[in-house]
Amino acid sequence: MRKIRYQEIADELRRRALREPSGAVLPSEAEMSTEFGASRVTVRRALEMIRDEGLISARQGFGWFVATEPVRQSLESLATIESQVEGGGKLSVRKIEQFAFEEPPDRVAAILGDGQVLRVKRVNLADGVPFAVVTVWCPAELGTSLSRSDVERRPFYELLDVELRGATQTIGADLVDAVDADLLGVPVGSPLLRCQRVTKGPSGEPVLVSEHLFPAHRTEFVVDLPQAEPSMTPSGLRIVE
Numbered sequence: 345m346r347k348i349r350y351q352e353i354a355d356e357l358r359r360r361a362l363r364e365p366s367g368a369v370l371p372s373e374a375e376m377s378t379e380f381g382a383s384r385v386t387v388r389r390a391l392e393m394i395r396d397e398g399l400i401s402a403r404q405g406f407g408w409f410v411a412t413e414p415v416r417q418s419l420e421s422l423a424t425i426e427s428q429v430e431g432g433g434k435l436s437v438r439k440i441e442q443f444a445f446e447e448p449p450d451r452v453a454a455i456l457g458d459g460q461v462l463r464v465k466r467v468n469l470a471d472g473v474p475f476a477v478v479t480v481w482c483p484a485e486l487g488t489s490l491s492r493s494d495v496e497r498r499p500f501y502e503l504l505d506v507e508l509r510g511a512t513q514t515i516g517a518d519l520v521d522a523v524d525a526d527l528l529g530v531p532v533g534s535p536l537l538r539c540q541r542v543t544k545g546p547s548g549e550p551v552l553v554s555e556h557l558f559p560a561h562r563t564e565f566v567v568d569l570p571q572a573e574p575s576m577t578p579s580g581l582r583i584v585e
Contacts, residue, residue: 353380353390361399365473366412367562369530370400373407403561406534412562426468426499434470441465441527443492445484452481455542455550462487464495467527477524477557486551501543506551511543515565520557528559535560 347355353376360370371379376387391408394400401411426436442465448456461481468476480495486504494503501508518538525532536557543552 349382350386350389350393353382353387354393356380357390357394358397358399361394361410364410365471366410367473367475367559368410369406370408370410372531401561404535406530406559406561409561435472437469437472438496439467439469440492440496441467443495445487448481452553455553456481456483460484462490464500466495474528475558475562477527478554480552480554482552500552500554504551507546508551509544509546509548511541511552513539513541515539517560518557520559524557528557530559537563537565 357370364370370376373384373387373391376391377384380387391400391402395402395408399411400408402408426438442463445460445462447453448458448461448463452461461484463479463481465477465479467474468478480500482500482504486506489505490503516538518536519533520528520530520536522532524536525534528536530536536559539556539558541552541554541556542550543554545551
């Protein structure tokens with residue numbers, strides 16, 4: 345018996361979803377409409393059919409993507425991304441994109457001071473799929489003994505010859521630019537979580553500034569609250585000017 349057109353398209357999309365890594369972004373509905381020579385209504389029906397099978401999902405700003413279990417990170421303690429990813433049973437790999445001693449941007453200089461810094465930009469992958477772009481800055485004097493291969497193998501927390509005494513992390517929403525979209529394999533302008541972490545030394549002085557960019561469809565931050573307070577507003581909430 346001849347299949348209805350949306351079922352034919354669904355068969356092809358099912359094959360793609362099974363072949364692609366979890367979290368991979370699919371072409372837009374408009375692109376698929378052109379590819380299959382079908383209306384967007386027909387393409388959408390095929391996509392919804394595959395979604396109902398649990399193979400794909402959709403989110404505003406990303407469109408359709410292969411269904412994935414989000415990378416979960418706890419905010420209870422100071423820990424590396426790698427340790428939390430590996431704790432979830434995934435293989436964590438870091439790929440260094442940039443390693444340079446340079447003058448810091450204004451926002452980093454306001455925290456670390458005006459002296460030269462070491463800047464390292466990397467892509468973090470979980471089971472071979474990029475899930476974060478991370479840029480780390482540290483004062484040049486703390487980074488002079490480090491090499492590109494050092495920071496590719498081990499986190500800064502283990503490499504710096506200074507005792508670390510906690511950190512402050514700020515999480516906000518943003519849209520990904522062309523450079524980072526290419527590194528993360530997502531569409532330009534799609535939503536992401538932008539996290540800035542300032543890590544402090546033994547006297548409370550900032551020794552690391554790190555910026556983490558996470559695709560919003562692949563990441564969750566989890567905070568365990570020990571006891572319900574009278575107000576259900578998250579602690580630390582502030583309005584951005």
